[in-house]
Amino acid sequence: MAENIVQRLRDEIENGIVTNQFAPGDRLDEMQLAKHFGVSRTPIREALMQLGAIGLIEMRPRRGAVVVEPGPHxxxxxxxxxxxxxxxxxxxxxRRHTDTDRTGLLAAHARCEHSANADDADTYYYDNELFHHAIYTASHSSFLIEQCTALHRRLRPYRRLQLRVRNRMKTSxxxxxxxxxxILSGEAELxxxxxxxxxxxxxxxxxxxxxxxxxxEAHSG
Amino acid sequence: MAENIVQRLRDEIENGIVTNQFAPGDRLDEMQLAKHFGVSRTPIREALMQLGAIGLIEMRPRRGAVVVEPGPHxxxxxxxxxxxxxxxxxxxxxRRHTDTDRTGLLAAHARCEHSANADDADTYYYDNELFHHAIYTASHSSFLIEQCTALHRRLRPYRRLQLRVRNRMKTSxxxxxxxxxxILSGEAELxxxxxxxxxxxxxxxxxxxxxxxxxxEAHSG
DNA sequence: ATTCTCATTCTTGCATACAAGAATATTGAC
DNA sequence: GTCAATATTCTTGTATGCAAGAATGAGAAT
Known part of the structure; x- marks a missing residue:
């Protein structure tokens, strides 16, 4: 697990951004983060670069990294x-789903039904991710799976916000x-x-x- | 210009991969690259990580980076x-193109016509990129533009291969x-x-x- | 009082040093 | 002669050091 320091840091910082611990516009100081996580600046820098590649933060040359606020548009x-x-x-x-995919999709759907009926937004949020992943998997395109997963991950915080909207969970x-x-009846265009x-x-x-x-916004400020 | 050594390295290495200077499967030795480019390992590592994020190379923990061979599928x-x-x-x-977009698209199209008639594959390759970029731009979705540009870039070498196929240029x-x-007549689905x-x-x-x-493959091996 | 300039400080960017894991070679045993 | 185990080497991963650019504050001039 020694190698995963960078991965761990990336996830931790990403989580901090997603949970608004680091608000949009905040400057992410390398030394501060390094001290906070008890590591040196090197892995912090690498983690920040990865977040920059994802688009969660913007890295301005010689001026540090700031949390990006995407803006509604x-x-x-x-x-x-x-x-x-x-x-x-x-x-x-x-078009491509197998029996295994079918089972996985139905299982995920059942879990969503359960959490939706229980009106448990947090669990539904998680089960919903499983459901969508089951669809990605059934596409049998490894590249598409990666792309979808990455974007899904990127949109995670806003998805969570959307679920707060009245009745969105049941509608979903x-x-x-x-x-x-x-999908199961093979109607691709539908x-x-x-x-x-x-x-x-x-x-x-x-x-x-x-x-x-x-x-x-109002909450964090 | 002193600012972004990492970017320069990333482009150079990427180019090396695209031009098959670094063949798929090759191990990219950090020290070797560092010596070759006359820099230290630190910026090399950062450049490699970026290439890893793009998917051009695979970074195996503690075992270095290797050039990925995507495989036909x-x-x-x-x-x-x-x-x-x-x-x-x-x-x-x-649906969204403006007059400016219209002009840009037609200009790019004209350039393609010129290079296709001249049977100049290299120029057509470049003009073709301009043409597609003109379409991206006309979509007026900055995020989509980024995604398309990134994937287009990733597929660049294979696109070039495809142009070698007989008559592909004229067909294209x-x-x-x-x-x-x-596009210009607003027929979105078409x-x-x-x-x-x-x-x-x-x-x-x-x-x-x-x-x-x-x-x-045969050429490089 | 305000603004412009210069100096100080602080942070990033790159280089170097050190530690730890993986690859490799050598030696010994069967 | 071959296989396995161990030691050595080699490379990556992390830490630290040093230099250069940007932010900041103080001082002077208008």
Whole structure:
């Protein structure tokens, strides 16, 4: 586990950003972080560079790293791309899924049903991730799986915000039902369309997103 | 100019990989590279990590970095995703393009026409990049532009291989015509479909790809 | 009082040093 | 002669040191 120091640091700092411990605009001081985590600056720097590559922070030359605030429009764009990629995954899954995929998808769906009925947002949030991963897996495109996973990860904090919106959890789950059916019955284009709509931040959902974002802003400041 | 040694190194090494100077499977020795570029190991390491993040090399813990050989299937998957993203860009471009975008797209198209008629593969390769970038730009989604640019860059070497296939250049250019028309006339779904087909490695083109790949293999080995 | 300039300080960027794990070679035993 | 075990070497991973650029504050001039 000695090698994973950088990975650990990356995850810890990423988590700090996601949980708003490091607010957007904050400067991430290498020495401060190094002292805080009890390591030297070298692994901290590497972790920061990785976060920079992901896009979570911006690294200004000779001026340190700052936490990026994507802004509503940027977040909208990211969801837009995510919707397309998930739609693609769904389409491929409909055509390529095996019995194992089918089992995995149904299992994830069942878990979502459970947590949605229990009205447990935190568990649903997690089970929802499993559900989407099950779709990625069923696409049988390792590259697509990686792309989807990366973007999914990047959008994690905003997904969590969205679940706070009234009734979003139940709506989300009911949409899952149609998606599962489309995939398992092999209707590729239907699966694509449903997933696209499931992910996309359209109409009211965009104003909801902006609202929850500014709420969070007020909270942290 | 003194600022970004790391960026320079990253580009140089990436170029070395793309031009098969560093063949797939080669181990990239940090000290060797450091000596070769006249710098210390630190910036080399950072550059390698960035290449690892892009996916050009694989970094095995405590065992160094090796150049990744994607393999035909993997490359196929990447083109598959690229096709979808370009289709999306085309669809958005059809709906959102401005007069400036229109001018840029037509200019790029004209350049392609010129180099295709001159049968100049190298120039066409470059102009083709401009053409696709013009489409990305017209999508007016900064995030999508970034994603497309990154993947396009990643696929650059294989794109170049594909142009070597007989008549591919002329075919490519004639497909561009339909794409331009669809975008400028605002036919979003048509633009999406045409771009998807333009990029996708389907049918014969896959075996062509495999063939050119193994040719290159023989050359380097 | 405000602003501009210069000096100090602080942080990043690169280099070097040190430690630890993996690869390799050598030696011994069967 | 071959295989295995151990020692050596070699490379990566982490820490620290040093130099250069940027931020900051003080002082002077308007």
């Amino acid at each position: 940027r977040i909208y764009e990211m969801f837009e791309v995510m919707a397309e990629l998930e739609g693609m995954a769904g389409s491929l899954a409909a 789950f009911s949409e899952h039902g149609g998606i599962v059916e489309a 699966a694509r369309t449903l997933l696209r709509q499931h992910i996309a931040v359209q109409g009211d959902r965009f104003s909801d997103l902006v609202a929850t974002l500014s709420q969070r | 993997r490359i196929y998957e990447m083109f598959e995703v690229m096709a979808e993203l370009e289709g999306m860009a085309g669809s958005l471009a059809a 250019f004639s497909e561009h015509g339909g794409i331009v028309e669809a 633009a999406r479909t045409l771009l998807r087909q333009h990029i996708a490695v389907q049918g014969d083109r896959f075996s062509d790809l495999v063939a050119t790949l193994s040719q290159r």
